[in-house]
Amino acid sequence: MATMTEVERMVFLAEARMAFIAVEWGDRAPLSMPVWYEYEPGGDVLLWAYADSLKSRLVRAARRFSLTSQQVDLPYRYVTVQGPVTTVQPAQREWVEALAVRYLGTERGKAHIADVFEPGSLAIRMRPERWFSGAFLYTGVDESVRSGADGVVASHLWQQSERNSVK
Secondary structure (H helix, E strand, O other): OEOOOHHHHHHHHHOOOOEEEEEOOOOOOOEEEEEOEEEOOOOOEEEEEOOOOHHHHHHHHHOEEEEEEEEOOOOEEEEEEEEEEEEEEEOOHHHHHHHHHHHHOHHHHHHHHHHHOOOOOEEEEEOOOEEEEEEEOOOOOOHHHHOOOOHHHHHHHHHHHHHHHHO
16 A cells, blocks of 8 residues: 655645544544545644534544545545644634535535534634555656645645744
8 A cells, every 4th residue: 555745645635525533432432423624735624513512522522633534436545634623613604604615516515504504613623743644556646746846735835834933
């Protein structure tokens, strides 16, 4: 099984895919459930949850979780990130709607949020500390992406390195 480069992992994670989180659940096996998420290369993973949901209660208690995003068609690929929760704050309806549009398209996304959005929903941020990836029957991506020459990814990586160097 091949792994992906750092840039390939970030590009993959930034694409709109179903993902699953896994979070500690006391003396039980970890809770694993599907989520919609957002990620920009070099940044935090951001997900939406209802404030009173089991998912949000466990994430707030554990203060960390894992997220796995996968490609279910050939070539099979996945990226898993693990890290601490950096913020939990009220989710703005506009952001939640944009997240739904990312996954469902404009018409369906807006209609879905009109039906299910609850004030008090939460936006949960996690800073990826550990990365795991795999690629099955995968020959890689365009060399410009592999080398980091892709403008968007290179820009995000540069901004992240600038933020880290200021600390």
